[in-house]
Amino acid sequence: MEIENVAEYLKNNGIKPSYQRVRVFEYLIKNKNHPSVNMVFKALLGEIPTLSKTTVYNTLKLFAEKNIVMVINIEDNETRYDADTSVHGHFKCEKCGELFDFGVNENELNFDKIENFQINQTHIYLKGICKNCKTN
Amino acid sequence: MEIENVAEYLKNNGIKPSYQRVRVFEYLIKNKNHPSVNMVFKALLGEIPTLSKTTVYNTLKLFAEKNIVMVINIEDNETRYDADTSVHGHFKCEKCGELFDFGVNENELNFDKIENFQINQTHIYLKGICKNCKTN
DNA sequence: ATTATTTTTGAAATCGTTACAAAATTACAA
DNA sequence: TTGTAATTTTGTAACGATTTCAAAAATAAT
Numbered sequence: 158m159e160i161e162n163v164a165e166y167l168k169n170n171g172i173k174p175s176y177q178r179v180r181v182f183e184y185l186i187k188n189k190n191h192p193s194v195n196m197v198f199k200a201l202l203g204e205i206p207t208l209s210k211t212t213v214y215n216t217l218k219l220f221a222e223k224n225i226v227m228v229i230n231i232e233d234n235e236t237r238y239d240a241d242t243s244v245h246g247h248f249k250c251e252k253c254g255e256l257f258d259f260g261v262n263e264n265e266l267n268f269d270k271i272e273n274f275q276i277n278q279t280h281i282y283l284k285g286i287c288k289n290c291k292t293n
Numbered sequence: 294m295e296i297e298n299v300a301e302y303l304k305n306n307g308i309k310p311s312y313q314r315v316r317v318f319e320y321l322i323k324n325k326n327h328p329s330v331n332m333v334f335k336a337l338l339g340e341i342p343t344l345s346k347t348t349v350y351n352t353l354k355l356f357a358e359k360n361i362v363m364v365i366n367i368e369d370n371e372t373r374y375d376a377d378t379s380v381h382g383h384f385k386c387e388k389c390g391e392l393f394d395f396g397v398n399e400n401e402l403n404f405d406k407i408e409n410f411q412i413n414q415t416h417i418y419l420k421g422i423c424k425n426c427k428t429n
Numbered sequence: 430a431t432t433a434t435t436t437t438t439g440a441a442a443t444c445g446t447t448a449c450a451a452a453a454t455t456a457c458a459a
Numbered sequence: 460t461t462g463t464a465a466t467t468t469t470g471t472a473a474c475g476a477t478t479t480c481a482a483a484a485a486t487a488a489t
Contacts, residue, residue, distance in 0.1 A: 175436065175485090194476080209438040214477065230366045231416070234446085235476065248407050260405030268419070269396030271384050275427055278420040280367070283404070285413040311454090311467065330445080345469040350446065370477085371445065430489100437484065447474070454467065459460100 158241070160186055170223045180205060181216045185226065185240035191247070191256045193235045231256070231282040246281035252290040259283075294377070296322055306359045316341060317352045321362065321376035327383070327392045329371045367392070367418040382417035388426035395419075 160166045163182050164174035172178060184197055192200070198213045217238050220226040229237040231249050237256065239247075248257040261281055268276075296302045299318050300310035308314060320333055328336070334349045353374050356362040365373040367385050373392065375383075384393040397417055404412075 173435080173486095177437070207438075211439070211478085212437055215437080228369065230369055230418075233364065233366055233372055236369055246404065248410060248412075251413065257407060257410075259407040260403075262403050262405075266402070266417075267396075267398050268382065269398075271393060271395040271419070271423075273424045273427070274384060274393075274419075275422040276384075276419050277387065277422070278418075280416075280418040280420075281402075282366075282416040282418070283407070283410075283412050283414065284416075286411040287407075288409045291409070291411055309455090309466080313468070343469075347447085347470070348468055351468080354447095433486105433488070435484105435486070438482085440480095440482105442479070443477080445474105445476090448472085450469100450471095452467105452469075454465105456465070457463085459462080 158243070166225075170225050172219060172223055172225075177205065177208065177212050178216050178219075181213060182220065182225070182240065185238060189239075189241070189258075191229055191237040191239050193237050195235070197238075227280075229256075229282075230280070231284075244279050246283060248283045248285070248287065250287035250290055251284055252286055255287060257287060294379070302361075306361050308355060308359055308361075313341065313344065313348050314352050314355075317349060318356065318361075318376065321374060325375075325377070325394075327365055327373040327375050329373050331371070333374075365392075365418075366416070367420075380415050382419060384419040384421070384423070386423035386426055387420055388422055391423060393423060 163179050167174040167178060167182060180201055181197060184200060185192070188200070194210065194213050194217060198208065198210045202208050217226060221228050224242060225240070227239040227242050229239055229247055231237070231247055241258070244261055244263050246259045246261045248259055250257070263279070299315050303310040303314060303318060316337055317333060320336060321328070324336070330346065330349050330353060334344065334346045338344050353362060357364050360378060361376070363375040363378050365375055365383055367373070367383055377394070380397055380399050382395045382397045384395055386393070399415070
């Protein structure tokens, strides 16, 4: 998805585009590295010296409520965020720790036993060894 | 999977079958409710008054390392455990909070972009409204 | 301008989890 | 058995991610 005007995009999703919110969202779409709160906070603190970590928490929670970010719980200890809200999977390499995106064909998922359930969110997490770490 | 003798099963998986470990694993296979550490602890405390919560943590971590339980991170705040380690999905109802199992056909998952990755674990989490909560 | 509303901030509290050392239990050898 | 070593359990303290909360700052409305 192409987002030309972040402030406009936030507004269209019912979010008042404050300076901090715009900057956090810009970080997400520029750095597609599924950051944690701490990663966002530390990256932006250099440019926004008054930034509070609570603001990052508040902002990402708001984004999640408005469904413009995906909450990734592939790690047991810290939550990660992704501005790409389309259905796709995440692969975590157990060796290098990196998180990879991969495509998922929704139609091919046959979900037994939950017919007539209303699905709002789909999370697909794989863990293993990535191609780089396998050869090295 | 049928597990007739829990102690034997633990031993076969490289786990010394102490009393606490046997009781924790028995709880898991009798109560297929994907319990949290706290749920296991509170349920067993009545029968094992000296039980420590740390023991439940240690035990479940050991089970996970030996791959006889599945770690479920569908909730952001607390980890849940499942003695069924076969590939299957979990549906969390956003209304009643219940966790449902569902079947997944592994072969039908076409994972784009991660060819030549070694997959060790597959986690599929859905969130939405279960059939009961939709009608009520 | 003034006032009301919203947002940000930072410190304190919360809570799941882990670290650690002592106590209890089990395994092993004499 | 008995003593000793190794393993497991226990409970308290520490840790760290996240939330709470109230004050300060910024923004919007009258």
